[in-house]
Every structure is written in C-alpha cells, then in structure tokens.
Amino acid sequence: MSVSLSVLMESSPSPILLCPSIEARDEKSVLFDASKFQKQSNLPTEFMWPRGDVVQTQEEELNEPLIDLEGFVKGDDKVTAHAVELVRTACSKHGFFQVTNHGVDSKLIQAAYQEIDGVFKLPMNKKLSFKRKDGGFSGYSAAHADRFSTKLPWKETFSFGYRGLHSDPSVVHYFRSALGKDFEHTGNSGLILGTGPHCDPTSLTILHQDQVGGLEVFTDNKWHAVRPRQDSLVVNLGDTFMALCNGRYKSCLHRAVVNRERERRSLVYFVCPKEDKVVRPPQDLMYRWGETREYPDFTWSDLLDFTQNHYRADVATLQSFFRWLPSSSF
Numbered sequence: 180m181s182v183s184l185s186v187l188m189e190s191s192p193s194p195i196l197l198c199p200s201i202e203a204r205d206e207k208s209v210l211f212d213a214s215k216f217q218k219q220s221n222l223p224t225e226f227m228w229p230r231g232d233v234v235q236t237q238e239e240e241l242n243e244p245l246i247d248l249e250g251f252v253k254g255d256d257k258v259t260a261h262a263v264e265l266v267r268t269a270c271s272k273h274g275f276f277q278v279t280n281h282g283v284d285s286k287l288i289q290a291a292y293q294e295i296d297g298v299f300k301l302p303m304n305k306k307l308s309f310k311r312k313d314g315g316f317s318g319y320s321a322a323h324a325d326r327f328s329t330k331l332p333w334k335e336t337f338s339f340g341y342r343g344l345h346s347d348p349s350v351v352h353y354f355r356s357a358l359g360k361d362f363e364h365t366g367n368s369g370l371i372l373g374t375g376p377h378c379d380p381t382s383l384t385i386l387h388q389d390q391v392g393g394l395e396v397f398t399d400n401k402w403h404a405v406r407p408r409q410d411s412l413v414v415n416l417g418d419t420f421m422a423l424c425n426g427r428y429k430s431c432l433h434r435a436v437v438n439r440e441r442e443r444r445s446l447v448y449f450v451c452p453k454e455d456k457v458v459r460p461p462q463d464l465m466y467r468w469g470e471t472r473e474y475p476d477f478t479w480s481d482l483l484d485f486t487q488n489h490y491r492a493d494v495a496t497l498q499s500f501f502r503w504l505p506s507s508s509f
C-alpha cells in the first residue's frame with residue numbers, strides 16, 4: 180500500500196509573523212511583530228480580505244449529527260450502515276462531517292499540541308532555520324508571504340510529510356475499501372482571516388481544532404461555525420476526492436477565522452494520492468452510476484505543483500487547475 184500523508188500544524192495569530200512590511204513591500208520578506216497589530220484597528224493591509232470575499236460571520240453553529248465510529252471500528256454491520264448513510268448525506272451536501280470514537284488517543288492529540296507549541300515559541304531566526312523550501316513539504320512557513328503579497332493568511336504553519344503508515348485512520352480505511360485501488364492515498368473576524376475561504380486540493384483532510392474555535396464551513400448559502408469538540412475529528416473532502424467521485428461528493432468550502440484575544444491552533448492531517456497516480460473515478464462506479472466524466476484525468480503531482488507554485492487554493496482551484504493544465508481540454 181502506498182501512502183502519502185502530510186501533517187500541518189498551525190497557530191494563528193502568532194506573536195510574530197513573517198510577511199512583507201508595508202514600508203518594504205518590494206524588498207524580500209522581512210520580519211515584523213504582528214502582536215503590535217493585534218490590539219490596533221489599523222491592521223496591515225496584506226491581511227485584509229475584500230468584503231466581497233468575506234461573507235458576514237454567522238453566529239450560527241453548524242448543526243450536523245456527530246458520527247460515532249465505535250460500531251464501525253468494532254465491525255458492527257448495522258451500526259456501520261447507519262454511519263455510512265450519515266457520511267453519504269454529509270458528503271453529498273457539503274463534504275464535511277465530524278467523527279467521535281475515532282480511535283485516536285486524546286492524550287496523543289494533547290501531546291501534539293504541546294510539542295508544536297514549543298516549535299512556535301522558538302525565536303524567529305530558529306524557526307527560519309527550518310523554513311519550508313520552495314515546492315517542499317516539510318518545514319516552517321508564515322503567512323505565505325514568500326508566495327503572495329495580498330490576502331495573506333494570518334497564520335504560521337509547521338508541516339511534515341511521510342509515507343508508508345502501517346495502519347490507516349479508520350475513516351481512510353473506510354474510503355479505501357469503498358473506492359478500492361483508485362483510492363491509493365499515499366483577529367478581526369470577518370475581515371482578517373486565519374485561513375481564507377478555500378477547498379483543500381487534497382483527497383481528505385482530518386482536522387482537530389483547539390477550544391478557541393474559528394473553523395467555519397459554507398453550507399446552505401451561509402458560513403457556519405464548527406463548535407470545537409475535544410473528542411472529535413473533523414473530516415473534509417478535498418478537490419481530489421471530488422474528482423475521484425465524479426463530483427458526486429463535494430469538496431468542502433471552509434475557512435478559519437482568528438480573533439484578537441486568543442491564539443488558535445489546529446492539527447491538520449492531509450491525505451493525498453501518490454504523486455504519479457492518475458486521478459479518475461473507478462470505472463465500475465461510473466458504470467453503476469451511469470454518469471459521464473465531469474473532470475479530466477490528472478495526477479496529484481500536477482495539482483500539487485499548481486497549488487504550491489502557481490495558485491493559492493481557493494473555492495475555484497480545480498477549475499483554474501484544468502485551465503492551467505496544458506493537456507486538459509477543459
């Protein structure tokens with residue numbers, strides 16, 4: 180089995196961010212102390228999102244059933260069938276669901292937060308010593324300031340990738356059994372966003388946010404807050420999964436809003452295909468569904484290159500990618 184996974188840990192807003200200063204916009208990225216801005220009304224324009232991009236924050240919480248994986252993990256067919264139905268409904272509607280009894284030890288999650296806190300508290304020069312290289316997977320990055328100059332995310336991340344897990348998280352295992360070999364996976368809310376509205380280009384995203392909250396999902400024409408739950412994991416479908424399912428299941432449109440009072444952290448686990456794997460829906464599914472193809476073939480390495488080097492993931496990544504892809508006639 181080939182597995183390609185990467186884990187992203189993010190903390191926002193951070194006391195120090197790396198981004199272009201307003202005075203030195205044409206110079207290479209320079210350091211400035213973002214904590215100075217945290218209590219001011221005059222926030223750096225690089226972090227401002229045009230109002231058109233930002234739907235007014237709804238206080239409304241997403242009211243979706245929490246999916247209990249206990250029966251599935253234990254192999255209880257009846258309980259699994261019910262969970263599958265809930266997952267199917269959620270994926271058809273907005274590509275998002277939350278699971279409990281997922282088998283990931285909560286102590287491990289807390290330990291990961293503690294570990295990553297130590298990394299983010301390092302002095303900036305230390306963090307820059309393991310800066311993520313262009314086109315690379317692993318390392319520290321801040322605000323994407325090295326790649327984009329406007330609408331910067333108010334966050335810093337520490338990412339690392341690895342392959343060849345011995346066991347799958349149960350939800351990955353489920354999709355794998357359903358899709359077979361075709362699923363080889365290797366603060367100023369409302370204006371300043373930790374992570375702007377986007378769909379993940381990856382296959383699946385499994386996420387834990389801390390108790391500060393801020394994750395929002397777009398569904399029923401509105402943004403809905405996802406209440407943080409210590410015991411649950413959020414699962415988002417990404418663009419690659421949507422392409423694998425011929426658009427039947429939706430790539431989840433989401434964002435993370437930060438606030439001026441408390442730092443927010445999240446642990447994000449991206450599941451991606453093997454680089455050279457051609458992404459296309461399984462033929463027997465297409466046959467069974469009687470559908471024609473919605474998307475052309477592509478490889479994860481092309482989509483990865485596009486989103487790492489040419490385009491920051493947003494709501495229209497896949498369409499833009501197909502226009503960009505030379506062999507695509509879309």
Ligand SMILES: O=C(O)CCC(=O)C(=O)O
Pocket residue numbers: 187189374379386388393394433434435444445447
């Ligand atoms: O921090 C979060 O809760 C969301 C992060 C996210 O959407 C991403 O990194 O793709």
Ligand SMILES: [Fe+2]
Pocket residue numbers: 377378379384433
């Ligand atoms: Fe995301």
